[in-house]
Amino acid sequence: MVTTLSADTFTASVLESDVPVVVDFTAAWCPPCRAMKPILRELAEERSDVRFVEVDVDAHPSVAARYDVLSMPTFIVFRDGAPVGKLVGARPKRRFVSDVEQALAHQG
Secondary structure (H helix, E strand, O other), rough: OOEOOOOOHHHHHHOOOOOOOOEEEEEEOHHHHHHHHHHHHHHHHHOOOOOEEEEEEOHHHHHHHHOOOOOOOOOEEEOEEEEEEEEEEEOOHHHHHHHHHHHHHHHO
């Protein structure tokens, strides 16, 4: 399941998470965002070692601004409360998984 976060739940769900988190910064009006939704749902089912969440940038612009999210979709990978990777734009599932793995493997 992909959990929808608000500005109020972001800290507890992402920054204080004991597992890595992929945050999907999304918007209802964004077709590439909608194209990524099934991929994120599949990955949320397949991966118990990573949490997948989404933030609606129109509903919570302060969160998007904090992480310099300027276009949608933007995916930020967090580990131990810190961003370790930023992926901008839709992509096929195989490439998305590879990019997330690369971000998680990065020692920052």
